[in-house]
Amino acid sequence: MASNMVKKVLLGGLAAAGAAAWAIAPRRSSDKHRHAVQPVPDVWYAHRGLHDAGSGLNEQYAAESGEYVALARRMAMKAGYGTPEVTGPIAPENSLASFAAACEAGFGIELDIQMTADGRIVVVHDNDLMRVAGDPRRIADLTYDELTRIPLFPSPSKPGDARSAQAGDGEPAQVPQGYYQHVPLFSDVLKVVNGRVPIIVEYKFETNRYxxxxxxxxxxxxxxxxxxxxxxxxxxxxxxxxVAWYRKHRPTYAVGSWPRRSSFGNGVLPWAAGSLGFNFLGRPDFVAYDWHGGNLPQVRAARAMGATAVSWTVRSSDEYAICDDWFDRHIFESFVPQYR
Known part of the structure; x- marks a missing residue:
């Protein structure tokens, strides 16, 4: 009796392990070869461009972010954006100036795209503009024309701010005077990059449950x-x-899953997302994962089965030293990698 129970437990364990491996497995190498899929280019990827205001620029990373902000401003001005007399941000996150700066510095780019109320594809991370412009309205409720009149990190924001200092109260009555950057069209970003560096494009949705x-x-x-x-x-x-859409319609391109528990609300779905449990839907070529979790069993298993592991978002040389062995590529901000 005991022997039969042990066998059942072992068989159950093997079945569970097999099911887990099947769920998180990336695209098969034979399929990659058949479609001539190119790997994720081996470069450093600037998170939301090389920016002097925005994500990651807070007190925690002040020891290295000064050099990073200075480089972003210098490279943006080299590309023709702003002047030394501009006291506010020149290249805020996800702006044309930040992408031009990344290109000038020779970094790849990671960016986010969304769709406006009038069906235009724009580059912006958050679902609303509160953090980056002090405006609480949602991207999905604004037209692109309206977005052009909303400065990113407006005065009194200063270079190095992680969040807009202005509390917004709606759309400005007219286009502001002087230099500023606004949420750009994706088509304009592609014109600025013009093939100079590789891009990781993230499709952002208001909800990932539907x-x-x-x-x-x-x-x-x-x-x-x-x-x-x-x-x-x-x-x-x-x-x-x-991810599944791209695997079906564009099988020759590398596709990545970006699992994050918080993006699925509460319950079983967040756990499954963080465990790479949705990989079976799209069989991704790479997995972008929070750098803290690069040594988790599911990430190590996916990598062992052929997935490229991409970290997000590394914000200091100390963080890089901790996680480098766990990942094949890195998305960074707030510090300047020592080689590129």
Whole structure:
């Protein structure tokens, strides 16, 4: 009796392990070869461009972020954005200036795209503009024309700010005077990059729990821009439906899952996302994972089965030293990598 019980437990354990391995497995090497899929280019990727205001620029990383901000401003001015007389940010996160700065410095770029109320594809991370512009309105409720009149990190923000210092109260009555950057069209970003450096493009959704006609439209429009782009890029998303869409419609391109528990709310779904449990839906070529979790069993297993592991977001040389052995590529900000 005891022997039978042990066998059942062992068989159950093996079945569970097999199911887990099947769920998190990336695309098979034979399929990559058949479609001639190129690997994720081996460069450092500047998170939301090389920026002098925005994500990661807080007191915790002040020891190294000064050099990073100075480089972002210098490279943006080299590309023709701003002047030394501009006292506010020159190259805020996800702006044309920040992407031009990354190109001038020779870094790859990681960026986020969303769709506006009038069906334009723009580059912006948050679902609203509160953090980056002091404006509480949502991207999905604004037209691109409205976005052009909302400065990113407006005065009294200063270089090195992680968050806009201005509490917004709605759309400005007219386009502000003087130098400023606004949420850009994805098409304009692609013109600025112009194939000079590789891009990791993240499709951002208001929710990752559902899929509707607007999401299909978003995928079609984003893909149309990328298909016409003569440069190197890979695609990623929190949403497993977007990963599956690209694997189906664009099998020759590298596709990545970007699992994050908080993007799925509460319950079983967040646990499954963080455990790479949705990989079976799209069989990604790479996995972008919080740098703290690079040594977790699911990440190590996916990497052992052929997935490229990409860290996000490394913000200091100390963090890089901790996680470098766990990852094949890195998305960074707030410090300047010592080689590039």
């Amino acid at each position: 899929w509707d006609e607007r999401d299909e439209e978003f995928m079609d429009l984003g893909d149309a821009l990328l298909s016409a782009y003569d440069g190197t890029y890979v695609m990623e998303s929190f949403h497993p439906g977007a």
